[in-house]
Amino acid sequence: MTILYFLKNVDIFKGLNDVQLTQIQQGCREKEYHSGNRLFAEGETADRIWIVMNGQVDLRFDLPGRPTSEENTIFSITATSTLGWSSFVPPYQYKLSAYCATRTCKILQIDKEFLFNLFKKDFRMGFLIISNLAGVASTHFHQLQNSATGPPSSAITITVHMATCGIAAGAREVMTALMEEIYSSGRQDIRVKSSGCIGKCPTEPNVTVEIGGEEPVVYQKMTPEKICQVFQKHIIKGKVQEDYKLI
Amino acid sequence: MITLDFLENVEVFKELDDNQLAEVQKYCRETEFSRGDKIFGAGEAPRYLWVVMDGQVALQWELPGRSALPETTITTLSEKMTFGWSSLVPPYKYRLSAYCSTRTCKVMQIEKDALINLFEQDAEIGYKVMIKLLSVVGSRFLNLQDEVAKRRGSDIMNQW
Numbered sequence A: 001m002t003i004l005y006f007l008k009n010v011d012i013f014k015g016l017n018d019v020q021l022t023q024i025q026q027g028c029r030e031k032e033y034h035s036g037n038r039l040f041a042e043g044e045t046a047d048r049i050w051i052v053m054n055g056q057v058d059l060r061f062d063l064p065g066r067p068t069s070e071e072n073t074i075f076s077i078t079a080t081s082t083l084g085w086s087s088f089v090p091p092y093q094y095k096l097s098a099y100c101a102t103r104t105c106k107i108l109q110i111d112k113e114f115l116f117n118l119f120k121k122d123f124r125m126g127f128l129i130i131s132n133l134a135g136v137a138s139t140h141f142h143q144l145q146n147s148a149t150g151p152p153s154s155a156i157t158i159t160v161h162m163a164t165c166g167i168a169a170g171a172r173e174v175m176t177a178l179m180e181e182i183y184s185s186g187r188q189d190i191r192v193k194s195s196g197c198i199g200k201c202p203t204e205p206n207v208t209v210e211i212g213g214e215e216p217v218v219y220q221k222m223t224p225e226k227i228c229q230v231f232q233k234h235i236i237k238g239k240v241q242e243d244y245k246l247i
Numbered sequence B: 001m002i003t004l005d006f007l008e009n010v011e012v013f014k015e016l017d018d019n020q021l022a023e024v025q026k027y028c029r030e031t032e033f034s035r036g037d038k039i040f041g042a043g044e045a046p047r048y049l050w051v052v053m054d055g056q057v058a059l060q061w062e063l064p065g066r067s068a069l070p071e072t073t074i075t076t077l078s079e080k081m082t083f084g085w086s087s088l089v090p091p092y093k094y095r096l097s098a099y100c101s102t103r104t105c106k107v108m109q110i111e112k113d114a115l116i117n118l119f120e121q122d123a124e125i126g127y128k129v130m131i132k133l134l135s136v137v138g139s140r141f142l143n144l145q146d147e148v149a150k151r152r153g154s155d156i157m158n159q160w
Helices: A003-008 A018-025 A112-121 A123-149 A164-168 A171-185 A224-236 B018-025 B112-121 B123-157
Strands: A028-034 A038-040 A048-054 A057-060 A073-077 A097-100 A104-111 A156-161 A190-195 A207-211 A217-219 B028-034 B038-040 B048-054 B057-060 B073-077 B097-100 B104-111
Touching: A003 A018, A018 A112, A048 A112, A073 A123, A073 A190, A104 A112, A112 A123, A123 A171, A123 B123, A156 A171, A164 A171, A171 A190, A171 A224, A207 A224, A217 A224, B018 B112, B018 B123, B048 B112, B073 B123, B104 B112, B112 B123
Parallel strands: A156 A190
Antiparallel strands: A028 A104, A038 A097, A048 A104, A057 A073, A057 A097, A156 A207, A207 A217, B028 B104, B038 B097, B048 B104, B057 B073, B057 B097
16 A cells, blocks of 8 residues: 555545645655554653554553553544644644554654645645645544543443544444434543454445344444434444344 | 734634734624623524634533533633534534633624535635634543543443
8 A cells, every 4th residue: 555545535534635645645644553652641742643554542541650451442543543633732732642552553643844745835835735634633632532531431332433443434424323313412431442454345334233241233334324323223222223233 | 803913813713814813803793791690501503603802701511491500611712713513513513512601802793604605605714713723622622621620520430
């Protein structure tokens, strides 16, 4: 997979043309991290953006003077998602800490100054990327709201499988629709996670629903409409939606 | 009447020149609220981006179906500060509720659809406004983090 092909699918580069992506490609640096490595810490100077190429990165709200723990994870991100919008926001410090949560993870880094120089010459590119970054910040805001209103141990866990194959198939739209349903319902006992591919690419986007001690149910080929139905009928009313189940 | 003198000092329009400010000015309107009035509610679909002109506006974190409590105010905004950033950011739903928190408050409302159109036609205006708006989202994120830390207390937070 070439970097250019990968860049096309990155959340913050949505709407850019090939010429613009080629310019961005010149500022990309690949780095690899291992399980437990910290990519950056809350409070550190934010001077670049980070794009996950593979593996999973956990964003945590670490507490001062305490060791980091998975329990403090607010949300996880996987391939084609971006971190580091704080690089464009005074006082230019990261607001959360990021850790590699899989055996390894590969990251693309792009310096803020490099992007600023491109934006000065191409306002359209700047407008699109900054708007998309605002979308990322908005999602993080919403995730923080949701994780803070849920009790420490949620009775219900919903996992949206968001590897590249899932995202290409629309997993991000499914996740957005799901977050809106949860928010509107006012339910505080539901935890939403994203995770990698479950090896069933042709049936993506897949979503796993775990309620209490019941057997997990994997749904296939989810769309924003279908996940709303699953939410209303299975999660709220307890009726498994057999038609959408992965066989 | 919204003047250019006022607009040029609004936090999200600080980078714009007079011609660009005049473009934005076309879509601005002044309106007034009294203490306790709800300007908009969390979860609603936004029609406007808002700027405080006079008085104060409290942003509250509410859950659907629950009444607002004073301690849910995550920040209070005064003159020239912008709120309702979700009007310009997908999925276009207000994340917080806004209330007038002084005897009266005067606020400016800007048609979101008109702004989005303007940004499409003139990417320079779009870029200069969105980079400032991203800072507004960043400040609210920090306000929210403070509130989360307060609510949970460090022991409970450790059990997330």
